[in-house]
Amino acid sequence: MRVTVNGEQKEVAATRIDALLGELEFEGTHFAIAVNYDVVPKARWAETALADGDTVEILTPRQGG
């Protein structure tokens, strides 16, 4: 399945968000995730299915002004 993760096209086997994080080796503990501009709370990562063509944003805390 082809998805866009943080602006990059990826071919992935994962069909759910938590599996996607594992497959792409996102190892941190503080993430917020949006799929197609919809925020998916952490509690729903294990149950949220990904579809071909989805756009996924994986975000973390960062410096800001």
Next chain:
Amino acid sequence: MVAFYGDNFSSRLLIGTALYPSPAIMQQAIRASGADLVTVSVRRETAGGKTGDAFWSLIRELGVKVLPNTAGCHSVREAVTTAKLARELFGTPRIKLEVIADSETLQPDVIGLVEAAAVLIKDGFEVYPYCTEDLGVAQRLVDAGCRVIMPWAAPIGSARGITNREALKLLRQRLPDITLVVDAGLGAPSHAAEALELGYDAVLLNTAVAKAEDPVAMAKAFRMAVDAGRTAFEAGLMTPRDFASPSTPVVGTPFWHAAS
């Protein structure tokens, strides 16, 4: 003590966490500033990276509260989604709302800003909108439910100080019950003091401290300036006059004699 949406903070100086020479200097500067509310952002993580975790632990060590921003958002949709991501990530309803109209000037898109603020307020956010000094825009933001308004002094990172003093004074006068914060464009502690002297509740700055030769010392200078400005406002500044008025008593002046 200053209240934002009913939450009390001890410092009237809000400070950013970006652009410091090192993470250690960032921590020292924030401590020296006395700020207990600091701005942060949400950004993409790289696969395998733990940049976010590392940064977050630095902030946690400081024991401060965070004000996440929507910096870099150019549309209502981006800003609203970024705000929701920030709420998920930081567990706070506070959001410094930025909708940018122009990448060169970082001028706020005030129309998009009002629209995004209304959406977020309805969703339970405590919105801190970064806006221009325009009274009409500020009133629209208040109508949308904002209890904090953050007009710029000058463009972000420009260090020019307060460029439209009369408009900022008018905002203070016309919005007496709104918490007003001068955000962006301050370069020197005297600029911050001026904002507080005008009756602004607080200032928010980043570059002026982070890009100083000694950010820790500059943070301390801003802290003192904010205290001075606020104390002066509470003390009640005298009204400027067009002409001189002697401070030394005239009565008893040596060699004085009545005109004949």
